[in-house]
Amino acid sequence: xxxxxxxxxxxxxxxxxxxxxxxxxxxxxxxxxxxxxxxxxxxxxxxxxxxxxxxxxxxxxxxxxxxxxxxxxxxxxxxxxxxxxxxxxxxxxxxxxxxxxxxxxxxxxxxxxxxxxxxxxxxxxxxxxxxxxxxxxxxxxxxxxxxxxxxxxxxxxxxxxxxxxxxxxxxxxxxxxxxxxxxxxxxxxxxxxxxxxxxxxxxxxxxxxxxxxxxxxxxxxxxxxxxxxxxxxxxxxxxxxxxxxxxxxxxxxxxxxxxxxxxxxxxxxxxxxxxxxxxxxxxxxxxxxx
Amino acid sequence: xxxxxxxxxxxxxxxxxxxxxxxxxxxxxxxxxxxxxxxxxxxxxxxxxxxxxxxxxxxxxxxxxxxxxxxxxxxxxxxxxxxxxxxxxxxxxxxxxxxxxxxxxxxxxxxxxxxxxxxxxxxxxxxxxxxxxxxxxxxxxxxxxxxxxxxxxxxxxxxxxxxxxxxxxxxxxxxxxxxxxxxxxxxxxxxxxxxxxxx
Numbered sequence: 001x002x003x004x005x006x007x008x009x010x011x012x013x014x015x016x017x018x019x020x021x022x023x024x025x026x027x028x029x030x031x032x033x034x035x036x037x038x039x040x041x042x043x044x045x046x047x048x049x050x051x052x053x054x055x056x057x058x059x060x061x062x063x064x065x066x067x068x069x070x071x072x073x074x075x076x077x078x079x080x081x082x083x084x085x086x087x088x089x090x091x092x093x094x095x096x097x098x099x100x101x102x103x104x105x106x107x108x109x110x111x112x113x114x115x116x117x118x119x120x121x122x123x124x125x126x127x128x129x130x131x132x133x134x135x136x137x138x139x140x141x142x143x144x145x146x147x148x149x150x151x152x153x154x155x156x157x158x159x160x161x162x163x164x165x166x167x168x169x170x171x172x173x174x175x176x177x178x179x180x181x182x183x184x185x186x187x188x189x190x191x192x193x194x195x196x197x198x199x200x201x202x203x204x205x206x207x208x209x210x211x212x213x214x215x216x217x218x219x220x221x222x223x224x225x226x227x228x229x230x231x232x233x234x235x236x237x238x239x240x241x242x243x244x245x246x247x248x249x250x251x252x253x254x255x256x257x258x259x260x261x262x263x264x265x266x267x268x269x270x271x272x273x274x275x276x277x278x279x280x281x282x283x284x285x286x287x288x289x290x
Numbered sequence: 291x292x293x294x295x296x297x298x299x300x301x302x303x304x305x306x307x308x309x310x311x312x313x314x315x316x317x318x319x320x321x322x323x324x325x326x327x328x329x330x331x332x333x334x335x336x337x338x339x340x341x342x343x344x345x346x347x348x349x350x351x352x353x354x355x356x357x358x359x360x361x362x363x364x365x366x367x368x369x370x371x372x373x374x375x376x377x378x379x380x381x382x383x384x385x386x387x388x389x390x391x392x393x394x395x396x397x398x399x400x401x402x403x404x405x406x407x408x409x410x411x412x413x414x415x416x417x418x419x420x421x422x423x424x425x426x427x428x429x430x431x432x433x434x435x436x437x438x439x440x441x442x443x444x445x446x447x448x449x450x451x452x453x454x455x456x457x458x459x460x461x462x463x464x465x466x467x468x469x470x471x472x473x474x475x476x477x478x479x480x481x482x483x484x485x486x487x488x489x
Contacts, residue, residue, distance in 0.1 A: 041310065041457060041467070048417035048455070055422040065355045065367035065421040100366060102355045103441055111325075113440035145372040145396075145418065165486045173479065177396040177468055178372050180418035227482040232474050236418055237396055238459065239471040269419045 002135065002281055004087040010275045010283050011091020011137065015070065016099050017288045018141050018273035019062040024290045025207035026184070026245065026270040027053060033182055033235070033242035042240025049235070049268060064269050067101040068141035070117065071201065075128040075136040084135060085125055092116075092123050104144075126198075138205060138274040138287075146179035146267040152197055155259040164189060164261050165224065171263050172228050172244070177237020180267035184208055185228070185247040188262035190254035196262035199250040204266050208246025217249050235268075245270070292455060298346030299390030301410040309461045313414070314454030318432065318447060319393070320344065321352045323371050325443035327379040329436065334386050341435040342445060344387035348414075351376060351394035353442025355421075356431065363431040365448065369421030370395040373413070381405040393456060397468035403460055413460035415467075427453030 022030075030053070034046035056063035070092055074084055095101055096117045103115045105122045117123070130136075151171045155163040168187060175183075188199025211218035225247040234240025245268065254260060274287045295303055297317035307313070320342055322330070330340045354368035373394030376383075380398060383389075384405040391411060392398070395418035406412060416424060432447040459467045483489070 044312065044455060044457070045417050048420040048423055052417070052420035052423040055426070059422060061422050061425075062355060062367045063422060064419040065353060065369050066371070066419075067355065067367075100355055100357055102353065102367075106440070111440075115440075143419075148372070148375075162488060166488055169479075169482060169486065169488070173475070176472075176475075178374055180372075180395065223486060227485045230478055230482040230485065232471070232478045234471065236415065237471060238415065238457070238467055239474065267419060 002082050002277055002279060004083050004090065006277060006281050007082060007084055007087025007135070008090040008094060010277050011088050012095045012098060013283070014137060014139055014273050014275045014285070015091070015095040015101065015141070017285055018139050018271045019067045019099060019101065020056050020060055021288060022053060022063070022270065023207065023272060023287045025209045029208060029245040030182070030268060033245065037241055039240055041238050042234045045235035045238060045240070062099065062101070064143060065102055066143035066145065067099070067104065068143045068271070069104055070123040071140045071142055072123055072125040073128070073138040073205070074125050075130050077133055077135065078129055078131065080135065082135070088123060088125060088137065089118055093118055133279050135277040136274060137277070138272060140201070140204065141271045143267055143269065146183065146265045149175035149179040149265040150200070151263050152193060153261045154193060155261055157257065157259050159259060163259065167261050168224055168263055169227065172231065172233070175265055176233060179265045180269070181233055181237060182235055182242045182245045182268050184245050184266040184270045186264040186266065187247065187249040188264070189249060189251040191252035191260060192254065192258070193260050195252055196260035197264070199252060200262035200264035203248040203250040204264060204270065205272060206248050208248065208270070212249055217251060221247050221249050294452070297348050297390070299348065300346065304390045304410050304412050305462045307412050307458045307461055309458055309465045310467060311458045312455045313458065314427070314452045314456060315348055315450050316452065317450060319348045319350050319450045319453060321350045321354060321444070321446040321448065323351050323353055323443060324375055325439045326436065326445055327376055327383055329439070330387065331379060331382055340387070342447065344389050346388070346390045348391040348393055349389045350448070351392065354425070354446060356441060356446065363434065365425045365428040365431060367421035368425045368428060369419055370416050370424070372396050373398050377402060384409050384411050397459060397466060403464060403466050406460055406462055407464040410462050412458055412462050414456035415459035416454065416456055424453070427451060
């Protein structure tokens with residue numbers, strides 16, 4: 001029988017894996033970008049990034065000092081009897097000390113920092129129920145440099161597909177060097193204002209080497225990705241071939257009179273990790289098998 | 291071997307640095323980001339001196355992860371934060387406190403470039419997110435001031451050795467690599483728009 005303590009311990013390990021080691025798709029894309037770069041200044045930026053990836057793994061240390069805010073996606077069995085939320089919160093507290101994570105969570109107005117990454121509605125957990133017998137928890141540790149570049153556009157249906165492309169391109173241009181490029185972009189189309197932003201973030205959970213199953217959406221992903229990489233913003237905004245490592249889109253049906261589009265910007269350190277906790281307490285980390 | 295400078299930096303050290311050149315630093319480096327800028331400048335208005343001497347210093351836009359081991363602080367991860375958040379206060383900060391170098395990522399806006407030219411200061415870019423690599427250049431932590439601002443916002447006094455590599459991305463003569471890249475990006479934007487079928 002799984003206990004809150006099991007969930008807390010799995011959460012600590014989950015966070016450690018997330019901040020120390022990138023998922024294989026992101027790491028591969030960075031190594032490919034490094035190999036492809038020919039210009040001296042961007043090549044040096046990418047070398048620092050791949051060297052840093054190796055050093056973080058070797059030292060079991062967070063790759064970036066901004067260990068972000070912890071955004072959780074928890075999927076639980078129908079008859080789940082464990083207080084998964086409490087397990088996650090306890091795990092965050094423990095991981096802040098043990099990994100360590102930087103205490104990033106502050107009161108939004110007083111800016112008071114409790115020091116343990118726990119506060120009102122923090123960590124935030126997105127819930128789902130499934131018919132399986134295991135608990136699945138995914139965490140995204142989201143740094144502020146890239147999150148601050150995220151945007152919402154409430155377009156009109158007449159602006160259509162061109163409007164979507166225009167919005168994404170302009171947001172990337174405006175973000176420029178700030179979000180630690182090469183970035184990963186999550187685009188959420190449709191729903192409503194909140195759902196577009198939620199989908200934009202969820203789009204970042206899909207590996208960047210997997211295209212959307214709808215061929216029209218997959219084409220839009222590829223077109224935007226290729227166009228953005230023509231801009232030459234480059235690693236850290238210092239010029240170069242790779243501005244974007246991947247671009248994923250998710251969509252939802254929306255009101256006939258509206259076209260909301262959300263963009264979530266992710267830095268090169270696209271940190272996400274998943275744990276499955278089986279009924280016997282055994283854990284597996286499918287994002288970190290390599 | 292990279293060109294190496296030692297802090298505190300003299301104005302002639304700073305003025306001699308060329309755009310695009312890669313260097314590394316030895317000596318004391320101070321961290322300081324949003325809250326340090328706000329507090330130092332508020333204090334200045336009231337005639338209060340900051341707890342460290344910023345003249346000729348290297349100010350690092352960084353909120354590190356620090357760990358206390360047997361009563362001594364050590365830097366676990368210490369990469370740069372986004373410098374543009376300090377755009378509105380940096381020109382005043384440079385004028386009042388006269389640092390020799392700002393270390394950060396992403397570059398800074400024209401008023402800061404102008405202040406750097408006028409007062410003799412450079413912007414050194416360090417790779418964002420490469421926090422373990424950066425921490426390797428921090429030999430020890432000499433102390434901390436304004437700790438009450440929280441771990442990311444405090445002034446950490448870092449004893450650096452071979453800290454870098456750092457790219458001179460804004461020099462003390464009004465030049466900026468970011469501005470050069472922007473000119474090219476403006477040109478490339480036309481091709482990207484054509485690809486997407488945008489007018």
